[in-house]
Amino acid sequence: MLDGLLENALRVAQADGTVEVRVAEHPDGIALTVLDDGPGIDAGDLHRAFVRGALRDRHRSDRPVGTGLGLSIAARLAERLGGTIEAVPRTTGAEFRVVLPRSVGGTTPPRTPAR
Template sequence: MERPGRPLVIATDGFRVRQLVDGFAENALRVTPAGKPLVLALAPEGGGARIQLRDGGPGLTDDDVAVAFERGALTARYRGVRAVGSGLGLAIAHRLTTRLGGTIGAEGRAPEGGACFTVRLPPRPPA
């Protein structure tokens, strides 16, 4: 886990943030081989917070990144090739992040070799 040297406090819905982190971790654990890294990183950013999950799994292609948050897109693409979930997790993560007033993004390659998902949350949720 990577975290800031001091406490990071923002006004947000902690329950929803926990749902995001749990969902990302569940997805990453499904595709990351034993012994490969799974990193949760938290950092201050612009008065808000940046939450990043990086893994040592197979990563994402540019085509995968383009549709990563579309319901079922990656499940349809990889069923029978590697472990997949229901196809709802990343779409739900996108919806949760948007409701918190944040943004979410995916990158095909993290320093650990797999995918990287980044959530940026504002200092305060939308009214």
């Protein structure tokens, strides 16, 4: 899932641009966020971001065109793992946040103190 989000971000980022990955605690588990400085997604299209084929990559003629399947696959994986994925509105670039539970299967492993 994360590799697909990174692949998308690298494909649409500016030639000398930035792709950023953030990992943070979240009330529902762990949040993984991927940000890029590419053309972004129009606010009117955010609701369609995870619909199969709805947002085929058409922004960069010098890069391979995506199939439009990656985000829908990521959404299905997040759901199967008990998590969520969202496209976050931004003024520039794109931001996708995946929130996954700390454990899959109902139990949370005990924390081991750092040494």
